[in-house]
Amino acid sequence: SRVRFEETFNAVRENFAGSSGMFRRLFGGGSADLFLVPDEEGQTDWLESGIEIRAKPPGKEPRVINQLSGGEKTMTAVALLLAIFQSKPSPFCILDEVDAALDEANVERFCAVVKQFLDSSHFIIITHHKTTMRLCNQLYGVTMPQRGVSKRVAVRFEEVGEDGQIDEAASE
Amino acid sequence: SRVRFEETFNAVRENFAGSSGMFRRLFGGGSADLFLVPDEEGQTDWLESGIEIRAKPPGKEPRVINQLSGGEKTMTAVALLLAIFQSKPSPFCILDEVDAALDEANVERFCAVVKQFLDSSHFIIITHHKTTMRLCNQLYGVTMPQRGVSKRVAVRFEEVGEDGQIDEAASE
Amino acid sequence: MRLAKLTLSGFKSFADHTEFHFDEPIIGVVGPNGCGKSNVVDAIKWVLGERSAKSLRGSAMMDVIFAGSASRKPMGGASVTLTFENPMESFQDDGEEHGSGTVQRRALGVDTEEVDVTRRLFSDGKSEYLINGNKVRLRDIKELFLDTGIGTNAYSIIEQGKVDAMLLANPIERRAILEEAA
Amino acid sequence: MRLAKLTLSGFKSFADHTEFHFDEPIIGVVGPNGCGKSNVVDAIKWVLGERSAKSLRGSAMMDVIFAGSASRKPMGGASVTLTFENPMESFQDDGEEHGSGTVQRRALGVDTEEVDVTRRLFSDGKSEYLINGNKVRLRDIKELFLDTGIGTNAYSIIEQGKVDAMLLANPIERRAILEEAA
Numbered sequence: 001s002r003v004r005f006e007e008t009f010n011a012v013r014e015n016f017a018g019s020s021g022m023f024r025r026l027f028g029g030g031s032a033d034l035f036l037v038p039d040e041e042g043q044t045d046w047l048e049s050g051i052e053i054r055a056k057p058p059g060k061e062p063r064v065i066n067q068l069s070g071g072e073k074t075m076t077a078v079a080l081l082l083a084i085f086q087s088k089p090s091p092f093c094i095l096d097e098v099d100a101a102l103d104e105a106n107v108e109r110f111c112a113v114v115k116q117f118l119d120s121s122h123f124i125i126i127t128h129h130k131t132t133m134r135l136c137n138q139l140y141g142v143t144m145p146q147r148g149v150s151k152r153v154a155v156r157f158e159e160v161g162e163d164g165q166i167d168e169a170a171s172e
Numbered sequence: 173s174r175v176r177f178e179e180t181f182n183a184v185r186e187n188f189a190g191s192s193g194m195f196r197r198l199f200g201g202g203s204a205d206l207f208l209v210p211d212e213e214g215q216t217d218w219l220e221s222g223i224e225i226r227a228k229p230p231g232k233e234p235r236v237i238n239q240l241s242g243g244e245k246t247m248t249a250v251a252l253l254l255a256i257f258q259s260k261p262s263p264f265c266i267l268d269e270v271d272a273a274l275d276e277a278n279v280e281r282f283c284a285v286v287k288q289f290l291d292s293s294h295f296i297i298i299t300h301h302k303t304t305m306r307l308c309n310q311l312y313g314v315t316m317p318q319r320g321v322s323k324r325v326a327v328r329f330e331e332v333g334e335d336g337q338i339d340e341a342a343s344e
Numbered sequence: 345m346r347l348a349k350l351t352l353s354g355f356k357s358f359a360d361h362t363e364f365h366f367d368e369p370i371i372g373v374v375g376p377n378g379c380g381k382s383n384v385v386d387a388i389k390w391v392l393g394e395r396s397a398k399s400l401r402g403s404a405m406m407d408v409i410f411a412g413s414a415s416r417k418p419m420g421g422a423s424v425t426l427t428f429e430n431p432m433e434s435f436q437d438d439g440e441e442h443g444s445g446t447v448q449r450r451a452l453g454v455d456t457e458e459v460d461v462t463r464r465l466f467s468d469g470k471s472e473y474l475i476n477g478n479k480v481r482l483r484d485i486k487e488l489f490l491d492t493g494i495g496t497n498a499y500s501i502i503e504q505g506k507v508d509a510m511l512l513a514n515p516i517e518r519r520a521i522l523e524e525a526a
Numbered sequence: 527m528r529l530a531k532l533t534l535s536g537f538k539s540f541a542d543h544t545e546f547h548f549d550e551p552i553i554g555v556v557g558p559n560g561c562g563k564s565n566v567v568d569a570i571k572w573v574l575g576e577r578s579a580k581s582l583r584g585s586a587m588m589d590v591i592f593a594g595s596a597s598r599k600p601m602g603g604a605s606v607t608l609t610f611e612n613p614m615e616s617f618q619d620d621g622e623e624h625g626s627g628t629v630q631r632r633a634l635g636v637d638t639e640e641v642d643v644t645r646r647l648f649s650d651g652k653s654e655y656l657i658n659g660n661k662v663r664l665r666d667i668k669e670l671f672l673d674t675g676i677g678t679n680a681y682s683i684i685e686q687g688k689v690d691a692m693l694l695a696n697p698i699e700r701r702a703i704l705e706e707a708a
């Protein structure tokens with residue numbers, strides 16, 4: 001299983017940090033890397049070593065993931081998760097509020113990247129961002145007209161408020 | 173300093189879970205509690221025991237914090253952090269994107285609670301939510317016209333885009 | 345093969361029979377905090393064989409049954425069904441010795457146009473899995489989805505908070521995340 | 527007493543001299559991801575005596591000095607000043623034996639209307655703290671703010687991600703958060 005891990009690691013690394021990998025697509029440039037953390041003697045081991053992420057947003061110095069801003073960290077983590085998904089494709093992908101910390105420009109790049117997966121997978125996306133809602137072909141609202149009991153309503157984009165609130169008028 | 177911890181715990185618990193505590197103010201009802209986690213024999217110890225949070229949003233069953241929804245968890249954690257702040261007041265309080273996971277209704281309740289602190293403290297709030305921006309008496313924009321170098325601009329509410337983007341026109 | 349429909353009843357906050365049709369490439373789920381959006385994700389993880397109550401944000405598996413609310417009594421059981429479209433498709437035929445051609449078959453090893461996968465749990469503790477209405481074991485469900493990329497630990501489900509957990513993880517924990525996907 | 531102004535230069539992404547005036551009760555800081563909003567919070571924590579580089583999201587304290595960018599060379603040092611208004615105010619006089627009255631004094635133990643607290647770090651490693659332009663030790667800064675609720679571990683600064691860390695914490699870690707505030 002050492003070989004399997006090495007193969008998965010290399011596939012994910014290429015999907016994440018390659019020249020047309022997820023990182024560059026989400027940031028619109030820059031570069032990233034995924035590497036095994038060496039021990040005190042500088043040795044790395046496929047079966048034991050931890051994994052560190054280095055990211056260089058466009059126009060900035062390279063940094064390890066802890067030193068990035070909140071939004072830059074989220075974009076880097078989403079790029080890595082999508083790179084893993086790409087290495088083991090599946091007919092559907094579910095994303096639950098991964099865009100919460102992102103600003104408008106980053107949400108737009110995130111949506112553009114999701115579109116690139118559509119020839120192989122369908123997506124179910126839970127979000128509060130209006131830009132991400134515009135990406136969806138259909139929207140379902142989930143509300144609790146009776147406290148504690150969930151109801152599903154079909155909504156159109158215009159019926160969703162500034163931030164996910166659903167118009168009373170939306171129908172079943 | 174067992175006595176100090178016990179005093180702080182009780183003050184925070186009252187500020188958090190009391191009938192007019194932070195939890196009820198943020199949720200507009202319901203109830204909460206903060207308690208020491210008993211060990212295998214059911215004993216609790218002021219110097220050793222861990223702390224668990226129980227929350228009962230209005231109209232729902234009581235649950236420990238892990239079983240709540242994302243937004244309910246955030247509101248509960250913010251209520252606890254503000255309860256701690258209340259127990260040790262300070263002339264200013266800085267909040268960095270605590271409202272990221274909240275929907276419109278919860279952001280409005282959060283803003284109402286912040287206003288209740290204004291007779292003793294000033295606030296510096298970093299946010300992407302338009303509703304929270306409306307709460308502020310003055311807005312500063314931080315942008316990077318030259319990549320990697322931060323610039324402060326004074327902005328008016330209208331100049332801030334849907335999600336924190338700043339109009340090019342905003343002045344220094 | 346594609347995921348066509350999700351049907352829930354008595355599962356977490358979905359007390360009543362509820363259906364989500366996935367007829368479009370990108371489906372959005374929206375709504376206020378605490379209304380049941382992430383419970384939809386939990387339902388999909390559960391029917392695919394999730395065995396950890398903690399990963400469904402509960403403390404025991406019985407927590408998935410609708411536990412009642414201010415206006416409703418608890419339900420006697422939870423039931424979730426995933427419906428997949430399972431048409432004949434052409435696949436690379438890498439196994440045979442006479443060279444690689446394409447072969448017509450269904451993605452899921454059941455010979456029907458649609459496949460229903462169901463999981464039920466009753467308040468007396470009885471639980472069952474079903475494929476197209478026939479009782480099966482969890483092992484049969486896992487086998488059905490082998491090599492399709494569908495499953496509880498595959499990277500196709502990014503639950504709420506996973507991004508934060510990934511960011512707060514240390515290098516060894518990050519390794520564990522990659523090992524799951526291997 | 528109130529926080530009136532923050533002045534930064536050469537601190538993290540703020541290469542140039544930058545001022546934030548806090549003349550209103552609620553000040554909002556907005557802007558796109560990665561532009562420097564949380565660096566403002568780091569600046570306030572740093573000048574108040576923060577000694578852990580990790581809590582300032584760096585690996586070494588020198589990481590707070592502007593490290594250069596595509597268009598600018600690194601700076602030779604970082605400097606941050608907090609300016610407090612420190613008027614005469616009436617306080618409960620709980621110390622004296624002749625009963626509790628009120629007494630007129632300034633909240634910060636320096637007899638000036640305004641108090642400037644400054645911290646500097648140079649790329650040769652030299653660092654200094656100053657109160658109203660006079661060099662002091664970190665101990666003097668801590669003493670200045672004793673019993674005011676201002677400080678690096680007081681609950682008045684909720685940095686980005688603290689809510690998530692609180693939610694992912696286990697009961698023992700939550701205890702540590704409360705102990706800090708005690």
Ligand SMILES: Nc1ncnc2c1ncn2[C@@H]1O[C@H](COP(=O)(O)OP(=O)(O)OP(=O)(O)O)[C@@H](O)[C@H]1O
Nearest residue numbers: 069070071538559560561562563564565591592593
């Ligand atoms: N010493 C330094 N010199 C130059 N730039 C630095 C330095 N330290 C940090 N930075 C940069 O500052 C940026 C981070 O800024 P910050 O965390 O304040 O962003 P933010 O506005 O809070 O964004 P978000 O909305 O994503 O949280 C990073 O891109 C980082 O590269």
Ligand SMILES: Nc1ncnc2c1ncn2[C@@H]1O[C@H](COP(=O)(O)OP(=O)(O)OP(=O)(O)O)[C@@H](O)[C@H]1O
Nearest residue numbers: 241242243356377378379380381382383409410411
């Ligand atoms: N067995 C159950 N019976 C009834 N209600 C339940 C059950 N399990 C969970 N719930 C309720 O479901 C709600 C959580 O829903 P969920 O986590 O799906 O919210 P959400 O729509 O994702 O919200 P957010 O936007 O805050 O993430 C909680 O309020 C919880 O009390």
Ligand SMILES: [Mg+2]
Nearest residue numbers: 241242382504
């Ligand atoms: Mg949710």
Ligand SMILES: [Mg+2]
Nearest residue numbers: 069070564686
């Ligand atoms: Mg930030």
